[in-house]
Structure formats: C-alpha cells, structure tokens
Amino acid sequence: MYLPTSEIETALRQGDILSGVPSLGALDMNKIIIGQGIKPGTDRWSFTEEGSALIPMMVLSHSCEIDKENDIKLTSIILAPLRDINKITHPDMLEQLKQSNLISEETERTFLKYFYLEANEQMPDFTGGAVVDFSKCFSMRKTAYDYLRDRKILQLQPAIANQMALKLSLYFYRT
Numbered sequence: 331m332y333l334p335t336s337e338i339e340t341a342l343r344q345g346d347i348l349s350g351v352p353s354l355g356a357l358d359m360n361k362i363i364i365g366q367g368i369k370p371g372t373d374r375w376s377f378t379e380e381g382s383a384l385i386p387m388m389v390l391s392h393s394c395e396i397d398k399e400n401d402i403k404l405t406s407i408i409l410a411p412l413r414d415i416n417k418i419t420h421p422d423m424l425e426q427l428k429q430s431n432l433i434s435e436e437t438e439r440t441f442l443k444y445f446y447l448e449a450n451e452q453m454p455d456f457t458g459g460a461v462v463d464f465s466k467c468f469s470m471r472k473t474a475y476d477y478l479r480d481r482k483i484l485q486l487q488p489a490i491a492n493q494m495a496l497k498l499s500l501y502f503y504r505t
Contacts, residue, residue, distance in 0.1 A: 331448045331490050338485045342396050342407065342475065345491035346389040347453065347484035353385050353411065386412040386453060388445075388462040389478070390498060398475060406469040407478060412453070412460040418444065427461070433496050442501045445494045452483040462494070464501045 332347075387409040389396070395403045419427055419441075430441040444461035447453075453460060470478065486494065 331487060332450060333485045333487055338482070340479065341398065342389055342391075342479050342482065343393045343485060343491070344389055344391060344396075345486035345494050346482050347412070347447070347486075348387045348389065348409070348478055348481040349452070349483045350384040350481055351387040351409065351478065386455070386460070386483075388412060388447075388494075390462075390464070390467055392495075396475070404472045404475070406471055407474065408467055408469045409478075410462050410464055410467040412447065412456065413444075413463050414456055415446065415459040415461050418461060418463075428459070431493055431497065433493065433500065439500060442497065445497050450484060464498055 388411075390408040390410050391406075394400065396407050398404060415424065415427065427441045427444060428446045429437075430439075430444070431446050433439065443465045444463060447456070447460045447462065449457055449459045
C-alpha cells in the first residue's frame with residue numbers, strides 16, 4: 331500500500347499521509363486559533379497550533395495542482411483527516427469497508443466517504459488501520475506547503491493513490 335521509505339518523494343503528492351497537522355477547525359471550529367492571517371508587508375500566512383488538535387491527514391489535492399513549480403495552479407492544498415477504522419463502523423462491517431477501496435463495474439459502491447489505509451508503524455494511533463474521511467476535507471493556503479511537506483510520513487504506491495483518487499471522485503460525483 332505504501333512506498334518504501336527510500337522511495338518517498340520530498341514533494342507533496344496526492345494521497346500522502348501527514349502527521350501532526352492542525353485540524354484548523356475541520357473537526358471542531360472551537361479549537362481553531364488563527365494567527366495574524368496575512369502578515370502586514372508580506373504574503374506569508376501564519377497560524378498558531380495552540381488550541382488546535384494535531385491530527386494525521388491525507389493530501390487530497392491532485393499532484394499537478396500542488397506542484398511547487400506550477401505557481402499558477404498552486405493556490406491551496408486540500409486535506410482530509412484520518413480516523414481510526416474501529417471507530418467509524420460496526421465491527422461486522424469492517425471487512426466490507428476494507429474491500430470498498432476496489433472500485434469496478436462488478437463491485438457494490440459502499441463506504442464512499444472513506445478510503446481504507448492499512449496499519450503502518452508510522453501511524454501508531456491506528457493499530458487496526460485507518461480511513462481518510464472525504465466528508466471532512468478542508469484547505470490550507472499554498473504558503474503552508476513547506477510546513478505540510480515537513481510532516482509527510484508516508485506515500486501511497488501509485489496504483490493505490492489512483493484507487494483513492496477514483497473513490498474520491500465517486501464520493502463527490504455520487505448521485
């Protein structure tokens with residue numbers, strides 16, 4: 331599911347797993363404390379982590395849209411939180427949720443708002459695995475790029491990242 335540590339790119343990519351990112355109110359607006367916003371005389375965005383829950387996130391933005399060399403398209407970075415798989419559904423449904431990552435004409439499309447992630451030592455809070463919750467997505471300004479990149483802990487294999495992107499598309503375009 332994940333690339334070996336030696337193959338992880340330094341740039342942000344769609345499907346990257348980040349550790350310790352402020353929720354910025356994605357889960358609880360009462361926990362957000364925004365700093366000065368745009369500092370006078372600069373175009374730098376600042377915020378404080380104080381009072382904001384630090385949680386694991388997945389990058390949902392398409393890789394070409396967050397490429398630092400493409401300054402025209404890079405305006406913000408879309409993220410979504412990870413949640414403990416054991417806390418989002420009944421234990422009898424866990425296997426169905428895990429299998430729901432595979433989308434084909436033959437499979438039933440279930441659990442569209444979640445993408446299952448296998449347990450990994452880099453995510454010690456999710457010993458049974460995690461899900462990215464598409465329904466809680468939010469964005470951070472492009473000036474947070476380096477801050478987010480420095481928190482990258484895992485990168486999905488390309489085929490898995492494509493599965494995630496397909497499921498994300500289905501989530502947003504469901505009928």
